Amino acid sequence: MGTEENISSFYNNENVIEISHLKKSFDTNLVLKDISMTVKKGENVVVLGKSGIGKSVLIKCIVRLIQPDEGSIKVFGEEVTTMKPNELNELRTKIGFIFQGNALYDSMTVRENLEFPLRRNKVIKDPKLIDELIHEALENVGLLDTMDKMPAELSGGMKKRIGLARTLILRPEIILYDEPTTGLDPLTSREISNLIVEIQTKYKASSIVITHDLNCAKITSNRMLILQDGVFIAKGTFNELKNSENDWVKSYFKIE
Amino acid sequence: MKLNIINIFRKTKSHPIEYDPSKDDFRWLHDFLTELGGLSRFTIQFFRELFRQPYEHKELVRQSYKIGLSTLPLIGITAFIMGLVLTLQSKPIMTEFGAESWLPGMVAVSIVREIGPVITALICAGKIGSGIGAELGSMRVTEQIDAMEVSGTNPMKYLVVTRVLATTFMIPILVLYADLISFYGSYIAVNLQDFVSLPLFVNLAFDPLHYYDLIPATIKTFFFGFAIGIIGCYKGYYSENGTEGVGKAANSAVVISSLVIFIMDLIAVQLAELFNIFN
Numbered sequence: 001m002g003t004e005e006n007i008s009s010f011y012n013n014e015n016v017i018e019i020s021h022l023k024k025s026f027d028t029n030l031v032l033k034d035i036s037m038t039v040k041k042g043e044n045v046v047v048l049g050k051s052g053i054g055k056s057v058l059i060k061c062i063v064r065l066i067q068p069d070e071g072s073i074k075v076f077g078e079e080v081t082t083m084k085p086n087e088l089n090e091l092r093t094k095i096g097f098i099f100q101g102n103a104l105y106d107s108m109t110v111r112e113n114l115e116f117p118l119r120r121n122k123v124i125k126d127p128k129l130i131d132e133l134i135h136e137a138l139e140n141v142g143l144l145d146t147m148d149k150m151p152a153e154l155s156g157g158m159k160k161r162i163g164l165a166r167t168l169i170l171r172p173e174i175i176l177y178d179e180p181t182t183g184l185d186p187l188t189s190r191e192i193s194n195l196i197v198e199i200q201t202k203y204k205a206s207s208i209v210i211t212h213d214l215n216c217a218k219i220t221s222n223r224m225l226i227l228q229d230g231v232f233i234a235k236g237t238f239n240e241l242k243n244s245e246n247d248w249v250k251s252y253f254k255i256e
Numbered sequence: 257m258k259l260n261i262i263n264i265f266r267k268t269k270s271h272p273i274e275y276d277p278s279k280d281d282f283r284w285l286h287d288f289l290t291e292l293g294g295l296s297r298f299t300i301q302f303f304r305e306l307f308r309q310p311y312e313h314k315e316l317v318r319q320s321y322k323i324g325l326s327t328l329p330l331i332g333i334t335a336f337i338m339g340l341v342l343t344l345q346s347k348p349i350m351t352e353f354g355a356e357s358w359l360p361g362m363v364a365v366s367i368v369r370e371i372g373p374v375i376t377a378l379i380c381a382g383k384i385g386s387g388i389g390a391e392l393g394s395m396r397v398t399e400q401i402d403a404m405e406v407s408g409t410n411p412m413k414y415l416v417v418t419r420v421l422a423t424t425f426m427i428p429i430l431v432l433y434a435d436l437i438s439f440y441g442s443y444i445a446v447n448l449q450d451f452v453s454l455p456l457f458v459n460l461a462f463d464p465l466h467y468y469d470l471i472p473a474t475i476k477t478f479f480f481g482f483a484i485g486i487i488g489c490y491k492g493y494y495s496e497n498g499t500e501g502v503g504k505a506a507n508s509a510v511v512i513s514s515l516v517i518f519i520m521d522l523i524a525v526q527l528a529e530l531f532n533i534f535n
Contacts, residue, residue: 063406085410093408103403106394117407170407 014041015074016174016206017062022071024057031057033230035071039174039206044196046209046217048252049227055210056100058227059176062208063095064088075174093121096167096175096205100182102159104151104166111147114138114166121170137165140202141195157188164195168203175199177209181216193219214253226252298490302420305413312418319422323384327430334379335434338371339363339441347445360457361464363442367435368469374521376434377480380427381513385488388419389509392492393502401493416493420485427481428474476524480517487513 017039024032031054039045049055060066062073064080073080075091083091104113114134124130138144141161151159160180167175180196181189193216199205200220209220217224218238226234226241226249234241234249242253343363350359392415395401404411443457452460488509495505 060402065402065405089408089410092406095406097403097406099399099403101398103399105400105403106398107391117409121408 015039016041016076017208018072018074019058019062020072022058022061022073023069024054024061024066025069030230032061032068035227035230035232037225037232039208041206042200042204044200044207044209044220044222046211046221046224047227048211048214048217048224051212053227054230055212055227056178059097059178059208059210062176063092063097093170094173096170096172098160098163098167098175098177098180100179102151102163104159104162106151108151109147110138110143110149110151110154110162113151113162114169117166117170133169137169138162140168140199141165157184157192160184160188160192161195164192164199168199171203173205175205175207177207177211179210179212181211181213186215189213189216190219192216196220294494295487295490298493299486301412302416302486302489305410305417306421308413310413312414315414315418316421319418320426323419323422324426324429326387327380327383327426328433330383331376331379331430331434332437334375335372335437336441336444338375338434339367339438339443340445341441342366342371342438343442343445344448347449357460358464360442360446360452360461364439364461364465365469367438367442368465369473370521372435372438373431373473373477373480374517376431377427377477377484377517378514380423380430380481381484381517382510384423385484385509385513386506388423388485388488389492389495390502390506392416392419392489393495393505396493396495397498397502412493416489419489420482423485423488424478424481427484428477431474431477472524472528476520479520479524483516483520484513487516 015038017037019038020036022032022035023030035058037045047055047058057066061068062075062080064083068081071081075095078087078091080088080091104110105116108116111134114137115130118124118130118133124133134147135144138147141164143158143161143165146154146158146162151162154162177196180192184192196207196209196216197220200207207220209216211217221238224234224236224238224241225232228248234244234246236244241249244250244253343359346362347356347359350356350362392401395415401411401415404414439458439461442461443452443454446452446457491505491509491512492502495501497504
């Protein structure tokens with residue numbers, strides 16, 4: 001796991017995300033029972049767990065797409081759970097979110113998809129500058145030739161990359177990836193995982209990667225957390241967890 | 257029914273905390289009130305966002321253009337047939353009573369007061385309401401609304417306020433357009449058997465029309481437009497359960513807004529009667 005050594009120099013001890021005693025239930029189903037975690041500046045934290053266990057709920061609570069029942073979430077030292085709408089909107093511009101299904105606006109071209117957050121948040125009026133930023137973002141993900149295409153004309157992997165480009169155009173300090181390799185072939189999954197590491201290196205962004213893909217976790221993680229029954233049952237680096245004696249943890253690595 | 261009421265009373269009395277609406281004999285009432293509460297809350301939220309900056313002028317113009325232009329051909333054809341058929345159907349009776357010369361006036365009053373606004377609003381509920389419900393529903397289930405929210409854009413303002421304002425202001429324009437096309441259909445119908453010149457037809461049609469025919473009928477179309485927009489947006493915005501949910505959202509947007517249009521029309525007629533507007 002070469003990435004860990006290469007990247008560890010980028011992050012320091014400053015916590016950009018601090019979650020403590022987070023609880024969330026839907027009706028009678030308690031999904032997150034007691035979640036506490038931190039993410040340091042420049043660090044990639046992977047949250048591993050089975051499907052439907054509440055991993056996506058966790059990152060949606062961070063940007064308050066879902067309101068948690070109890071607990072505290074601090075991003076850049078500010079409490080998210082009690083923020084006013086305008087403060088929350090301001091904070092959200094510093095956080096990028098890659099959705100599982102890409103969430104590209106399907107009535108807009110790739111260019112318009114990238115322009116949308118830029119025009120609305122950066123108040124950039126100069127069309128030349130906007131063009132430059134769009135070019136740069138698409139170049140970073142290697143899809144410059146798709147600028148005038150509609151999302152429906154793109155493959156799954158291309159959509160993931162455009163989703164990344166749309167997020168990167170606002171230069172977020174934190175990126176939350178929701179199952180970035182789901183539904184992709186092994187080769188494209190590897191490309192996307194490498195791209196996540198490249199982004200971390202280039203933009204010094206902190207990330208939480210939600211996944212059940214061990215290869216993605218291996219490539220992208222500096223630190224890993226395993227979610228089971230609403231709590232984290234194990235923490236550590238990929239190699240530490242791989243050699244763990246815990247039966248639950250072992251079961252995850254058996255399939256590798 | 258009596259037995260059900262006794263049962264529900266017993267259930268709530270013996271187990272007041274474990275009340276489960278899914279086992280309730282009056283579940284439909286529970287669902288109806290929940291829906292009504294949700295729609296009311298959504299409407300309040302709409303008005304709250306309406307006056308809050310920034311204003312989405314560009315999107316409002318785009319939506320108005322899209323809604324108006326896309327419905328023009330359908331409204332035009334329907335209105336033309338409506339005027340034509342109404343005239344052809346009424347002609348024999350009017351002739352029987354020797355009141356053939358009143359035919360254009362009768363058709364004009366019927367179209368302006370009732371048929372034009374209601375039929376146009378129902379067509380718009382079918383085309384525009386279902387379109388909005390399906391579009392927002394699909395955006396919800398594919399997380400596009402969430403993506404908008406996390407990028408710092410208020411989706412309620414960008415998606416809902418613009419669409420509701422567009423329908424509120426475009427439906428009255430479409431109704432006026434439908435009225436005019438219907439008059440033309442009526443003129444063609446009159447001229448299928450007889451010859452009446454256009455100036456004479458216009459004279460006969462507009463003679464019995466007064467401002468109190470046109471103004472209340474136009475005012476109610478703003479409410480029809482608002483209902484179509486807000487119900488379509490509400491059903492789409494809170495759509496769930498994937499593609500099945502999108503279909504349901506589009507379908508219930510049409511059903512509910514059509515029903516609301518009839519209820520609003522009934523209230524409008526009663527109010528007009530109450531204030532003696534038509535006399």
